[in-house]
């Protein structure tokens with residue numbers, strides 16, 4: 001199995017604030033990776049480094065075998081930013097138009113063809129919002145909006161989905177359905193990286209967990225994560241390396 005992402009000894013700081021320190025981890029193809037850690041622990045920063053939205057101060061990140069910050073094949077990555085479900089007001093476009101945006105890189109000379117419309121329709125069907133195709137994005141619920149963004153990634157034939165707390169503000173039922181959709185996409189081979197602050201929710205779905213608090217405290221399969229002291233260690237409660245480091 002090949003690596004989609006290789007992070008090696010990566011450090012990144014905002015001025016004097018070191019957000020990610022000396023992190024090394026790989027994401028294999030087909031993995032469903034969950035990133036967890038306390039507020040402000042560097043999860044979003046690490047995700048941005050992994051998909052090339054930020055360049056490390058030290059160390060290296062490879063995305064599909066190329067330096068991540070110089071990666072140009074953007075349609076291979078579907079990124080759903082934190083709280084992007086809230087920003088529908090600023091998008092006077094329909095759901096179908098949003099999903100079709102994912103086809104532009106594939107369309108010959110920038111012109112959409114029959115197969116682009118078919119692919120968009122298929123993506124909408126896969127995420128279960130084909131009946132909402134003509135609605136404006138601003139008229140959708142948070143959960144429906146997230147589905148529209150996933151559909152755009154599917155239409156663009158992304159190999160990797162990166163999601164930053166995608167269900168914040170989404171009701172419990174819609175959250176369950178959304179995670180069922182992610183499980184299904186992952187079963188079909190999609191590599192997924194998910195930031196989710198609800199540990200119980202996260203561990204029900206992901207197969208691998210990376211626990212960070214500026215540094216990487218644990219990286220391994222979900223079962224070994226549950227059996228470990230990683231939570232206590234990463235969040236700095238109970239016995240563990242943090243307590244040991246700061247008696």
Ligand SMILES: Nc1ncnc2c1ncn2[C@@H]1O[C@H](COP(=O)(O)OP(=O)(O)OP(=O)(O)O)[C@@H](O)[C@H]1O
Pocket residue numbers: 014017018019037038039040041042043044045046
């Ligand atoms: N643009 C920025 N400028 C300065 N500092 C920043 C910036 N973005 C993040 N930080 C700081 O870097 C650290 C890591 O932030 P980051 O957003 O990566 O954490 P996070 O784990 O995703 O947080 P949360 O769970 O609250 O979303 C925090 O101390 C934060 O205050």
